[in-house]
Every structure is written in C-alpha cells, then in structure tokens.
Amino acid sequence: MMQMTGAELIVRLLERQGIRTVAGIPGGAILPLYDALSGSDVIRHVLARHEQGAGFIAQGMARVSGRPEVCFASSGPGATNLVTAIADARLDSIPMVAITGQVPLSMIGTDAFQEVDIYGMTVPITKHNFLVRSAAELLEVVPQAFRIAMSGRPGPVLVDVPKDVQNQLVSFEAYPEPAVPDPAPTLDMAAIESAAKMIDEAERPVLYLGGGVVHSGASRLAVTLAEQAGLPTTMTLMALGTMPVDHPLSIGMLGMHAARYTNFILEESDLLICVGARFDDRAIGKAAQFCPNARIIHIDIDPAELHKIKTAHVAINGDVSTVLEALLPRVKQSLRKRWLAHVDSLKSRFPMAMPGCDDPRTHYGLVHAVAAALDDEAVIATDVGQHQMWVAQAYPFRRPRQWLTSGGLGTMGFGVPAAIGAALAEPDRTVVCFTGDGSFKMNIQELATLAEEGLNVKIVLMNNNSLGLVYQQQSLFYGKRVFASKYRGEPDFLKIAEGFGIAAVDLDSSPNPRAVLAQALQSRGPCLIHASISREEFVYPMVPPGAANTEMIGG
Amino acid sequence: MIEQVAEPLQHQGFAKVVLELEVNNHPGVMSHICNLFARRAFNVEGILCMPMSDTSRSRIWLLVFEDQRLEQMVLQVEKLVDVLSVRRHGAEHEVFERLEKFFD
Numbered sequence: 001m002m003q004m005t006g007a008e009l010i011v012r013l014l015e016r017q018g019i020r021t022v023a024g025i026p027g028g029a030i031l032p033l034y035d036a037l038s039g040s041d042v043i044r045h046v047l048a049r050h051e052q053g054a055g056f057i058a059q060g061m062a063r064v065s066g067r068p069e070v071c072f073a074s075s076g077p078g079a080t081n082l083v084t085a086i087a088d089a090r091l092d093s094i095p096m097v098a099i100t101g102q103v104p105l106s107m108i109g110t111d112a113f114q115e116v117d118i119y120g121m122t123v124p125i126t127k128h129n130f131l132v133r134s135a136a137e138l139l140e141v142v143p144q145a146f147r148i149a150m151s152g153r154p155g156p157v158l159v160d161v162p163k164d165v166q167n168q169l170v171s172f173e174a175y176p177e178p179a180v181p182d183p184a185p186t187l188d189m190a191a192i193e194s195a196a197k198m199i200d201e202a203e204r205p206v207l208y209l210g211g212g213v214v215h216s217g218a219s220r221l222a223v224t225l226a227e228q229a230g231l232p233t234t235m236t237l238m239a240l241g242t243m244p245v246d247h248p249l250s251i252g253m254l255g256m257h258a259a260r261y262t263n264f265i266l267e268e269s270d271l272l273i274c275v276g277a278r279f280d281d282r283a284i285g286k287a288a289q290f291c292p293n294a295r296i297i298h299i300d301i302d303p304a305e306l307h308k309i310k311t312a313h314v315a316i317n318g319d320v321s322t323v324l325e326a327l328l329p330r331v332k333q334s335l336r337k338r339w340l341a342h343v344d345s346l347k348s349r350f351p352m353a354m355p356g357c358d359d360p361r362t363h364y365g366l367v368h369a370v371a372a373a374l375d376d377e378a379v380i381a382t383d384v385g386q387h388q389m390w391v392a393q394a395y396p397f398r399r400p401r402q403w404l405t406s407g408g409l410g411t412m413g414f415g416v417p418a419a420i421g422a423a424l425a426e427p428d429r430t431v432v433c434f435t436g437d438g439s440f441k442m443n444i445q446e447l448a449t450l451a452e453e454g455l456n457v458k459i460v461l462m463n464n465n466s467l468g469l470v471y472q473q474q475s476l477f478y479g480k481r482v483f484a485s486k487y488r489g490e491p492d493f494l495k496i497a498e499g500f501g502i503a504a505v506d507l508d509s510s511p512n513p514r515a516v517l518a519q520a521l522q523s524r525g526p527c528l529i530h531a532s533i534s535r536e537e538f539v540y541p542m543v544p545p546g547a548a549n550t551e552m553i554g555g
Numbered sequence: 556m557i558e559q560v561a562e563p564l565q566h567q568g569f570a571k572v573v574l575e576l577e578v579n580n581h582p583g584v585m586s587h588i589c590n591l592f593a594r595r596a597f598n599v600e601g602i603l604c605m606p607m608s609d610t611s612r613s614r615i616w617l618l619v620f621e622d623q624r625l626e627q628m629v630l631q632v633e634k635l636v637d638v639l640s641v642r643r644h645g646a647e648h649e650v651f652e653r654l655e656k657f658f659d
Contacts, residue, residue: 119583123590128636131583148636304630 001173006135007036007166010099013142015042017178019070021424023048023057027074029114030101032166034072046424046453049445051078053417055085056443059094060421063404064379066215068095068149068157069421075101076114079160080121084411086156087125091408092238093215095154097145104164105133119160127155132162135170146179153302154215184301184319187326195273195297195314196330199229202271202295204339207231208254211238211407212276212300216320219400222275223247225324230336231273232343234262236283238407239276241397251343252352255283256543257389259352263549265343269294276300276320279309280408285549299323353540353555354394360513363387363462363533367394370432370460373518378430379404379422383415383439386468389539391434413442416459420446423455430456430521437463437493447500450526458521459528464535465490472538476553477545486535497528504528569620571600571646574629579637580606580613587635588615597628601651612639616650 004012010033014022023046026034037045048054051073058071073082079100089096103112119131128148130141138161145157199205207226213219219242226233226249233243234254243250251262263285266272272294277283284290287309298305298312299320306315316323356362360369367390380395381404382388388405397403404422406414419433440461450457464471470485497504505520507513508531520527541555578584585604592599601618619625633641 120586123583123587124594129583302634304627304634308627 001171002175003169003171005032005036005166006132006138006161006168006170007032008039009135009138009170010142010161010166011036011040011043012175013138014070015040016175017143017146018067019043021046021061022070022072023054023421024072025049025051025054025074025078026072027078027101027114029075029103029163030072030078030161030166032163033099033101033161046420046449048417049448050443051081052085052413053420053443053446053449055082055096055098056088056414056417057421057424057446057449058096058098059085059089060381060404060418061425062089062094062096062421063418064401064422064425066095066217066401068097068146068154069425070097070099073098073100074114075103075118076116078114079118080116083121083125084409086122086158088406088409088411088414089156090125090127092406093154093211094156095149096156097149098156098158100158100160101166102131102160102162105162106164108162118158122158125156126158129158129160131160132165135165135168136172138165138170139172139176143176143179147182150179151182152184153212184322185317187318187322188316189326191314191316192323192326193330195316196327198271198295198297198314199231199273200332200334204269204342205229205231205271205273205336206251206266206269206291206294207233208236208266208272208274208277209233209239209242210236210275210277212320213239213242214400216276216301217400218276218321218324219243221321221324221328225328225331228328228333229331230334230340232265232340234258234266236277236280236407237392237405240392241400241402244398245396246398251347253392255285255549257393257539257541258549259393260350260541260552260555261346261352263543263552264346264350266291267550268342272296274298274300274312275324278305284309285543285547285551289548289550352393357394360517361507361531363390363537364394366460366462366507366517366531366533367391367434369514369517370434370521371396373521374430374432376402378402378432379419379426381405381415381419381422381431381433383433383435383442384410384412385436385439386464386472386537386539387434387436387439387462390462412439415439416443416450416457417446419457419459420450420453420455423457424453427456430458432521433457433459435459435461436468437461437465437487438467440493441491444496447497447502451501454525456524457526459526461493461528461530462533463493463530464533464537466535468535469539471535476538476542493528493530502526502528504530507531569622572619572621572625573644573646573648573650574617574619574632575642575644576615576617576632577607577639578613578615579639580611581637584613584637585615587637588632591631591635592628595624595628595631597624603650603654618646618651
C-alpha cells in the first residue's frame with residue numbers, strides 16, 4: 001500500500017510517463033505541486049517568465065520530440081495566460097498536457113482570489129480537459145490525459161487540480177501503467193483498393209501532404225509513394241520538410257504564398273491525394289475553386305476532417321503511416337512522363353522569384369545565408385508574419401520536425417519560447433528562431449529564460465519596425481491607408497539582448513555580414529542576430545484573402 | 556477590399572432530427588456538448604438530459620435541424636471523449652413531442 005499527497009502522485013505519474021522537463025511558473029494555488037516537484041530527482045523544471053512562454057516551451061519540446069510534453073501554471077491569471085499556447089497546440093495538433101492549480105474545491109464558485117473557470121474556458125481549445133475532484137481521481141486522470149493527448153490526432157489536454165486535492169492524501173495498491181496511444185482505426189481495404197486504382201488511372205495527379213505526415217512519422221512512406229507513382233508533391237506550411245525541397249518531385253508549399261507554378265499545377269490536376277492535411281483556407285484559397293477538375297482521395301486519422309471542406313471521392317480514415325503502407329504495394333510504378341514534363345515546364349515558366357537572394361542583407365538573402373551556414377541537423381523555428389512566410393518559401397527544409405511554426409493559430413510570440421523548448425529537448429542541435437520585431441516583443445521576456453538556461457538558440461531578427469504583414473495588407477488592399485502598423489518608437493534590440501545577458505551581433509553595421517552571421521551561428525550559446533529589412537519588402541506572390549489560389553498578385 | 560458575407564443559414568425547409576447521446580455522467584459533459592454546437596454555429600432547438608438507471612451514464616436528447624452540416628456536427632460530437640454513442644432519430648420521435656405541453 002502506498003500513501004502520498006495528490007501533488008506527489010502527480011509528480012510520480014509524470015516521472016513514470018517519461019517526462020524529464022517541465023516548463024512553468026509557480027503561484028499560490030499550485031505551490032503544493034511545486035513543493036512535490038522540488039523533491040523529484042528526475043524532472044527538471046524550467047522557470048518561464050510568462051505562462052504563455054511556458055506553454056510554448058512545452059510545445060517546442062513536443063514539436064521536436066513528437067511526444068506529449070508538460071507545462072504548469074497557477075490558477076487565475078496563470079491559467080488564462082496559458083490559453084493562447086493551448087489554442088495554438090489544438091490548431092496544429094501538438095500533444096501537450098497543461099496542469100493548472102485551482103482554488104480549493106470548497107471555494108470554487110465563490111469568486112475566490114485568483115479563481116477562474118479555466119475548465120470552462122478551455123473546453124473549445126483542448127482535445128479534452130479535466131477538473132480533478134479528489135486525489136484518487138489522479139490515478140486515472142493523469143494517464144488518461146496523456147493517452148488522449150497522444151492518441152489519434154494529437155492535441156492539448158488540460159488538467160485543473162484544486163489546491164486541496166494536491167494536498168489530499170491518497171492510498172493505493174499500485175501505480176497505473178504509463179499511458180500508451182490507442183490503437184489506430186482498422187483500415188477500410190476496399191477504400192484503399194479504389195484509391196490505388198484512382199492513382200493508377202489518373203493522368204495529372206498531385207500529392208498534397210499535411211502536418212499529419214509529420215505526426216505519423218510517415219515522411220519516408222510519402223516520398224516513396226510519390227516516387228513510385230510519379231506524383232508531383234506539394235506540402236502545407238505544417239508539412240515542410242516531409243519531402244526534401246530539392247527532391248525532383250517537390251513542387252513546394254501550396255496556398256496563399258506559394259510559388260505561382262505550384263498553384264497552377266494544382267489547378268490542372270485531375271486527382272488530388274490529400275494525406276494528413278485539412279484543406280485549410282490559407283492553403284486552398286476559395287474552396288469552391290480549388291483543384292476544380294480533380295477527384296479527391298483524402299487520408300486522415302480524424303474522421304471529422306473527411307468531407308469537412310471538400311467532399312472526397314475516396315475517404316480513408318486511418319493513421320497515415322498504416323494507410324500508406326497498405327497503399328504502396330497496390331500502386332503501380334509509373335514514370336508519368338507527360339505530366340511531369342508539363343509540371344517542369346510550369347515550374348520554369350512561373351518560378352518562385354527570390355530577388356536579392358545572394359545578398360545577406362535582404363530578406364531572402366538572409367534566409368539563404370543562414371541555411372548556407374548550417375546543415376540539416378539544425379532546427380528552424382519562426383514567429384508569425386512576413387519573416388515566417390519568407391523562411392517557409394526560401395529555407396531548404398529536408399527533414400520532418402526540422403521546422404517549427406505556428407500554422408493554424410498564427411501566434412505572434414510563438415518563436416522564442418518554442419525555440420527554447422526545442423533546444424531543451426534536443427540540446428545538441430543548433431536552434432534558429434527567425435523572428436520579426438513585432439512578434440519578438442510579444443514574448444521577449446523569455447530571453448531571461450534563454451540566458452539562464454544558456455541554450456544554443458540563435459534569434460535572427462528581421463527588423464522593419466512595423467507589423468509588416470498588416471502594413472502589407474493595408475498597402476495592397478486598403479487603399480494604402482496605413483494605420484496602427486508602423487511603430488513610432490524604435491527599441492534598441494542589441495541593448496535589450498545585452499541587458500538580458502545575451503550576445504548580439506548587428507548585420508547592418510558589419511562590413512562582412514555573411515562572416516559575422518556564420519560565426520554567430522557556429523559559436524555555442526544564445527545569440528541575437530539583428531538585421532534591418534525594408535518595410536517596403538512584401539511577401540509575394542500573394543493570393544488575396546478570399547480569392548482563388550490562381551488569382552495571385554506579385555512574384 | 557470587399558469580402559462576401561455568407562448568407563444567414565436558412566432553417567425553413569430543413570427537417571428536424573432528434574439525436575440521442577449516451578454520455579459519461581459527470582459535471583462538465585453538458586458544457587462540452589453545448590459548447591461544441593455553439594462554437595460551430597449550429598443551433599440546438601431543444602435539449603434534454605437525465606442520468607440513466609446506471610447512474611454512471613446520462614442520456615442527452617438534442618433537437619436539431621438537418622442541414623448539410625449535420626454530418627460534420629455528428630462526427631465532431633462523436634470525437635468528444637465523454638460521448639459514448641450517438642444515434643439519430645426522425646423528428647417524429649416522441650421524446651420532445653411529449654414534453655411540448657410543458658412549453659405551451
């Protein structure tokens with residue numbers, strides 16, 4: 001018979017689940033759990049400076065490792081500060097378990113100090129959530145939380161634990177087994193046969209890969225399918241890296257900021273094979289006009305994604321890896337010479353234009369210079385905005401989980417804490433965080449966490465002193481009525497970095513920016529790399545919001 | 556820039572459907588279900604919930620319109636961890652009819 005407090009039980013269950021790092025911030029209602037955590041020899045706590053930072057640190061760890069990671073926050077504002085990071089994890093299907101302190105059970109509903117209904121608030125942004133009503137419940141709730149977070153389509157789970165439950169004694173015979181994912185759905189072999197037949201019979205097929213390929217660890221299988229059946233392959237923002245960018249069958253990212261040829265190839269396709277993607281509006285533009293002549297095969301682990309936006313001719317509910325393994329032996333070898341020759345001609349007629357890509361002082365040039373100084377082992381994180389799209393367009397991604405970005409929610413402030421998380425999970429890698437000055441300021445306090453941990457994170461700041469994508473939209477679609485998108489003040493980011501104890505280099509003032517950049521990337525430890533970018537540089541091509549993907553402007 | 560605003564959803568002409576859900580009986584289940592319909596802008600015309608004879612479970616009856624999004628809504632409901640089963644009945648199901656006298 002074992003006896004311990006609820007707080008100790010949580011720590012033991014996390015240890016048994018394999019959790020080794022937890023990011024968080026303590027506060028009144030979660031102090032019993034922190035007290036128990038202080039006694040753990042196994043779990044290391046990383047003290048964030050804002051709970052949103054803690055949430056994104058956990059996400060960064062989960063995005064590189066593929067397994068659920070954990071963040072802690074106290075009740076009230078601590079919990080509400082986690083909300084954005086949880087919603088972000090939901091939209092990008094990132095496995096995460098958030099544990100929040102809550103006021104004691106007897107005080108719930110009394111508007112007690114730092115009481116909010118975080119359970120109620122997180123219903124629409126979690127895969128599932130729990131309000132724990134006794135320490136004994138933890139024996140079931142904690143493993144369940146991990147099982148739900150990692151099963152099927154991954155996602156965030158919140159466990160709200162009142163302070164008295166953390167302090168309550170619980171006796172039990174044995175620990176529950178650590179959670180494992182639920183088995184994947186059984187395959188509909190008839191659907192797989194007809195999918196194979198459709199692929200064999202198609203004349204102009206396109207393979208469309210989404211984040212589900214990353215989550216399922218199916219990149220190699222997806223590339224094999226493309227090679228076997230001669231399929232030009234496009235990737236969503238979330239799937240970059242699943243097929244190396246320089247693979248002859250890669251046609252790059254699709255959608256709002258795709259190369260022109262990519263959207264034109266899709267327009268002409270007669271079969272779209274959608275694997276672990278969800279027809280997001282930023283990827284497909286106006287849904288009714290997306291791939292107007294294509295039949296659709298849709299493979300997804302989440303049955304609710306099938307037929308949600310586009311009705312599929314063949315819909316296969318299943319784990320992407322399992323489905324592709326079953327599909328591969330049924331698909332014929334095909335060189336598909338005519339279609340691929342046409343794809344190549346579209347590629348050369350409507351290429352991705354990257355002006356200035358040889359000059360490290362331009363946006364594309366900077367992305368290329370960073371890539372040239374690193375190998376494929378580096379992890380590339382971004383914030384949200386113009387810099388994010390430039391990196392998505394220009395960085396040569398060659399492996400899954402190389403690329404961490406806030407896709408669905410588009411959260412400015414994601415980059416720095418996510419990069420910290422990535423470096424905590426895989427300390428041997430160089431982690432680069434491309435950011436913009438708008439995004440950087442949204443979680444800039446995490447520089448303190450970064451300095452304290454001394455992680456190998458390089459922040460490449462593309463500074464145009466504005467909310468660039470807003471400025472771009474106002475310039476293009478709102479009659480150049482630029483409002484609230486240009487900053488009047490101009491912080492000195494080099495001094496800010498210095499103030500946090502982080503080395504900084506300025507590419508603007510250096511005579512040899514390429515060498516300075518390479519040296520900053522190659523010396524170990526955190527560093528801020530600052531580069532000014534003209535505000536008049538826009539992300540092109542661009543599909544205007546609400547337009548069809550073929551109506552691109554610029555580029 | 557002018558964006559097209561979607562037409563408000565028409566309910567006239569759509570048949571009503573009764574959904575019968577079996578769920579785990581614990582606080583919070585109702586909020587998961589109501590929240591899901593609200594978040595996806597799907598109207599619930601009527602709702603009824605009582606514990607079953609085995610009190611670990613509850614049965615929830617929902618009266619909804621059968622518009623083209625109903626399939627998608629049902630798939631979303633089925634994904635909720637506390638929902639054990641979803642069954643569909645026609646509007647002629649008597650559960651809401653027999654209650655009508657309480658709403659006169």
